[in-house]
Amino acid sequence: MSRVVAIVEDEPAIRQNYCEALGRYGYQLRGYASRAEALAAFERGLPDLVIIDVGLGEEVDGGFELCRELRARSAGLPIIFLTARDSDLDAVSGLRLGADDYLTKDISLPHLQARIATLFRRLDALSAPPESRLQRGELALEPERMRVAWRDAPVPLTVTEFWLVHALVRHPGHVKSRDQLMDAAQLVVDGPTINSHIKRVRRKFQALDPEFDRIETVYGMGYRWRT
Amino acid sequence: MRLRRQLILVATVTLALPWAAWQYLTELEAFLRQGEERAMLAGAGAMAGALSARPLPELPGAGERRLYVRPGARPVVDGYADEWQPWLEWTQPLDPDAPDRARLALAEDENALYLLLQVQDPRVVYEDPGLNAPERSDHLLIELADGEGTLNRYRLSNPAPGWVAARPLEDTAAEPLRGEWQDVAGGYSIELRIPRAQAGTRLGLALVNVNDPDSRAEVDRLQLPPTPLLRPSAELAVQLADLALPGQRVWLLDARGWVLARAGELGTPPGAEQGWPWWRHFVYRYLIRPPLNPPRGRDENTLRLEGEELRAAPAGTALAVWRPAGARQAVTGSAARPVRQEGEPRLIVLVEQGSEALLLFTNQALGRLLALTGLVLLLVVGALLGYASLLSARIRRLRNAAETALGRDGRVRPFTPSRQRDELGDLSRAVARSLERLREHTDYLQTLASKLSHELRTPLAVVGSSLDNLQAQELPAAANPYVARAREGTERLSRILRAMSEAQRIEESLRAEEPEPFALDALLESCVEGYRAVSPDHRLRLHIAPGDYRLRGMPELLVQMLDKLMDNAFSFAPQGAEVRLRLRRVKHGFELRVANEGPPLPRDMSDRLFDSMVSLREAGTDGPHLGLGLYIVRLVAELHGGGVQARNLPGERGVEFMVLLKDAPTASAVL
Numbered sequence: 001m002s003r004v005v006a007i008v009e010d011e012p013a014i015r016q017n018y019c020e021a022l023g024r025y026g027y028q029l030r031g032y033a034s035r036a037e038a039l040a041a042f043e044r045g046l047p048d049l050v051i052i053d054v055g056l057g058e059e060v061d062g063g064f065e066l067c068r069e070l071r072a073r074s075a076g077l078p079i080i081f082l083t084a085r086d087s088d089l090d091a092v093s094g095l096r097l098g099a100d101d102y103l104t105k106d107i108s109l110p111h112l113q114a115r116i117a118t119l120f121r122r123l124d125a126l127s128a129p130p131e132s133r134l135q136r137g138e139l140a141l142e143p144e145r146m147r148v149a150w151r152d153a154p155v156p157l158t159v160t161e162f163w164l165v166h167a168l169v170r171h172p173g174h175v176k177s178r179d180q181l182m183d184a185a186q187l188v189v190d191g192p193t194i195n196s197h198i199k200r201v202r203r204k205f206q207a208l209d210p211e212f213d214r215i216e217t218v219y220g221m222g223y224r225w226r227t
Numbered sequence: 228m229r230l231r232r233q234l235i236l237v238a239t240v241t242l243a244l245p246w247a248a249w250q251y252l253t254e255l256e257a258f259l260r261q262g263e264e265r266a267m268l269a270g271a272g273a274m275a276g277a278l279s280a281r282p283l284p285e286l287p288g289a290g291e292r293r294l295y296v297r298p299g300a301r302p303v304v305d306g307y308a309d310e311w312q313p314w315l316e317w318t319q320p321l322d323p324d325a326p327d328r329a330r331l332a333l334a335e336d337e338n339a340l341y342l343l344l345q346v347q348d349p350r351v352v353y354e355d356p357g358l359n360a361p362e363r364s365d366h367l368l369i370e371l372a373d374g375e376g377t378l379n380r381y382r383l384s385n386p387a388p389g390w391v392a393a394r395p396l397e398d399t400a401a402e403p404l405r406g407e408w409q410d411v412a413g414g415y416s417i418e419l420r421i422p423r424a425q426a427g428t429r430l431g432l433a434l435v436n437v438n439d440p441d442s443r444a445e446v447d448r449l450q451l452p453p454t455p456l457l458r459p460s461a462e463l464a465v466q467l468a469d470l471a472l473p474g475q476r477v478w479l480l481d482a483r484g485w486v487l488a489r490a491g492e493l494g495t496p497p498g499a500e501q502g503w504p505w506w507r508h509f510v511y512r513y514l515i516r517p518p519l520n521p522p523r524g525r526d527e528n529t530l531r532l533e534g535e536e537l538r539a540a541p542a543g544t545a546l547a548v549w550r551p552a553g554a555r556q557a558v559t560g561s562a563a564r565p566v567r568q569e570g571e572p573r574l575i576v577l578v579e580q581g582s583e584a585l586l587l588f589t590n591q592a593l594g595r596l597l598a599l600t601g602l603v604l605l606l607v608v609g610a611l612l613g614y615a616s617l618l619s620a621r622i623r624r625l626r627n628a629a630e631t632a633l634g635r636d637g638r639v640r641p642f643t644p645s646r647q648r649d650e651l652g653d654l655s656r657a658v659a660r661s662l663e664r665l666r667e668h669t670d671y672l673q674t675l676a677s678k679l680s681h682e683l684r685t686p687l688a689v690v691g692s693s694l695d696n697l698q699a700q701e702l703p704a705a706a707n708p709y710v711a712r713a714r715e716g717t718e719r720l721s722r723i724l725r726a727m728s729e730a731q732r733i734e735e736s737l738r739a740e741e742p743e744p745f746a747l748d749a750l751l752e753s754c755v756e757g758y759r760a761v762s763p764d765h766r767l768r769l770h771i772a773p774g775d776y777r778l779r780g781m782p783e784l785l786v787q788m789l790d791k792l793m794d795n796a797f798s799f800a801p802q803g804a805e806v807r808l809r810l811r812r813v814k815h816g817f818e819l820r821v822a823n824e825g826p827p828l829p830r831d832m833s834d835r836l837f838d839s840m841v842s843l844r845e846a847g848t849d850g851p852h853l854g855l856g857l858y859i860v861r862l863v864a865e866l867h868g869g870g871v872q873a874r875n876l877p878g879e880r881g882v883e884f885m886v887l888l889k890d891a892p893t894a895s896a897v898l
Binding site for chain 1: 749
């Protein structure tokens with residue numbers, strides 16, 4: 001059975017384009033133009049994945065509100081935020097809404113599809129037994145399930161953040177440049193945004209362990225996982 | 228300064244105060260002086276009245292001549308007038324028609340009357356003893372008489388200067404009068420002693436002049452008919468002394484001003500003995516300027532008084548005059564009233580009074596008043612000056628704040644308006660409002676670019692996603708190039724939009740960073756390693772001066788800043804050229820210099836170099852250079868409490884950028 005993907009986007013042309021493009025990949029697409037419309041539909045039944053445009057219509061916080069309500073309904077539902085401005089990323093990160101990813105509208109459709117596929121794969125992998133597993137000191141990383149644990153406590157990372165950590169710990173001690181990190185996360189952003197991502201990752205680890213300092217900044221070159 | 232001058236000019240209006248005081252006091256002084264004059268005249272009048280009731284000595288009539296006899300003589304009968312010196316001022320002419328030919332003076336003691344006769348005669352012809360004709364020479368005829376008639380006549384002639392005797396002409400039994408005849412310059416002088424018994428009450432003289440020693444003819448003769456003798460009266464002096472008040476000097480004069488009696492002394496007020504400082508007299512004499520008559524010395528040797536008040540008295544005109552008197556710079560008032568008997572003015576009473584009391588009062592009063600008004604003036608001027616300084620300081624502060632509030636780059640810095648409620652405060656608040664409006668407008672303009680770009684993203688996303696869908700369709704091969712070109716165009720558009728909003732985003736992201744402790748030299752060293760690897764075409768030299776480079780800052784931002792600086796240096800330096808970095812400690816901070824060989828900066832760009840959207844590069848195919856690099860450098864430097872400057876290397880060999888960073892920057896740096 002094909003998965004149901006819901007897109008909440010007020011601009012009709014973009015919504016249509018995404019629906020048609022993603023439909024070609026075999027998903028069932030439902031498009032909604034406003035938060036009210038989406039909520040009304042979700043009353044009847046939740047989709048398998050929701051893509052929310054942050055700047056929904058007139059309300060500035062419309063997208064965030066929707067995300068919060070969805071999370072209240074289902075803790076495991078994959079949610080992707082789409083934003084037109086990069087600065088929204090910073091704002092959203094402070095809210096800890098529990099979305100699974102933040103992407104800009106610049107992203108190409110193949111990339112978007114790859115993300116969606118990854119999220120679904122992770123969902124499936126959660127029910128299956130763990131296969132490969134990376135252990136680096138107190139860090140445990142499960143690539144299929146896209147889960148990271150620090151001292152056996154799970155660290156809630158987004159997909160992007162997971163790829164960044166994965167790139168760092170695969171070769172601990174090696175310095176990864178920003179470009180390399182961007183490739184690994186399949187992101188097209190500039191240097192400062194990578195910095196913000198790494199900062200958020202650090203903060204999430206520090207929430208579990210205030211002494212966490214394994215991600216080291218090498219000025220002028222990049223980052224590395226300290227051994 | 229101009230405001231101050233204006234207010235001082237206004238303050239000079241208060242000069243009216245001392246002027247008013249001066250006017251007032253002058254009038255007051257005149258009033259008081261007139262009071263004193265009336266008092267003096269009244270006193271003189273009272274004295275005159277008292278005296279007129281008493282019997283008065285026999286006096287010559289108003290029309291008659293008189294000869295004044297000075298009492299208390301201590302004569303030296305030698306023919307010289309040395310001992311007459313103090314009184315020579317009052318010699319009387321023998322003949323009023325020829326007053327300069329012969330002048331005489333009379334004095335007496337208990338025993339005798341003394342006569343001094345000074346004669347101007349260019350040709351003195353002495354008696355020729357052989358001729359036995361004394362009348363045929365320059366000789367003097369003396370007539371002594373009393374009320375009834377002639378007592379005796381004498382003739383005085385001399386064969387030579389020296390001892391002389393006047394021989395009686397009628398009563399030859401009488402004693403001759405003895406004296407001295409001396410030659411003096413221009414004539415001769417005779418001093419004669421007349422014993423009291425022979426003197427009488429009248430004296431007549433005839434001076435016969437002979438000029439030619441051969442003919443010995445009488446040329447002319449000066450006549451003095453027997454004229455009554457006038458003497459001061461001790462009795463009157465006693466009466467006068469009774470009448471005089473303390474502090475007054477009273478004179479009793481005959482109708483022609485000859486002194487008959489004197490009593491009293493002009494008083495000295497306490498405190499004036501030491502003499503007053505010059506400025507006190509200045510106040511009285513030159514500021515108040517009482518009308519003063521010319522001074523006349525009147526003292527115990529004065530035999531005859533003169534003056535306006537005396538001339539007016541016999542007619543009955545009441546006149547008081549003031550004269551400066553003595554070394555004490557006082558003024559003396561003098562008033563005269565006639566003593567009448569049978570309706571005729573026989574004598575004159577002259578009262579003199581020092582006005583030191585008045586002088587003292589006015590001087591003190593005016594002095595104090597002037598001092599007080601002067602003080603008030605100074606206070607007013609001082610207060611106005613202070614207030615003007617305050618006002619001009621406030622205005623200057625407002626001007627400075629307004630000037631600095633609007634920077635050259637068009638950015639508006641905080642401007643705190645005044646809280647005072649006056650017009651200056653209103654002005655300040657109006658300026659603040661204008662600046663605020665300007666700032667809002669500038670902010671709006673600055674964010675216009677990013678807002679515009681945000682608006683354009685949505686249609687751009689529509690085009691992009693439509694192209695994606697288009698590419699997923701089966702298209703004829705001929706369509707592919709068009710789709711490719713469309714995609715290229717949208718990507719360029721996307722890059723442009725991103726660059727347009729990058730400035731705004733950067734400012735926001737910079738603001739969100741938090742400072743942490745790190746070491747600047749370690750950071751620089753590790754960065755330079757990376758640059759060396761990236762750019763083998765250039766020679767990179769790093770020099771760090773010894774010092775402590777620990778600070779609190781935002782290391783990631785500094786790396787970004789350094790990236791931009793190096794990027795700049797590498798792209799402008801030709802291949803093989805040198806790029807030099809130098810780090811050292813300076814007062815309160817750190818100085819980083821990045822210098823590269825290459826083309827110099829154009830002159831007119833130096834202050835706009837660090838603005839956003841300013842670029843020295845030409846737009847090329849590798850994307851638009853919207854000149855954000857140096858803008859970021861400046862923002863990061865300013866965030867660290869410092870700044871950045873660019874200059875050409877000496878000799879125009881290249882360009883050097885100097886970045887200043889401060890210790891422990893605060894988050895309130897200007898952004």
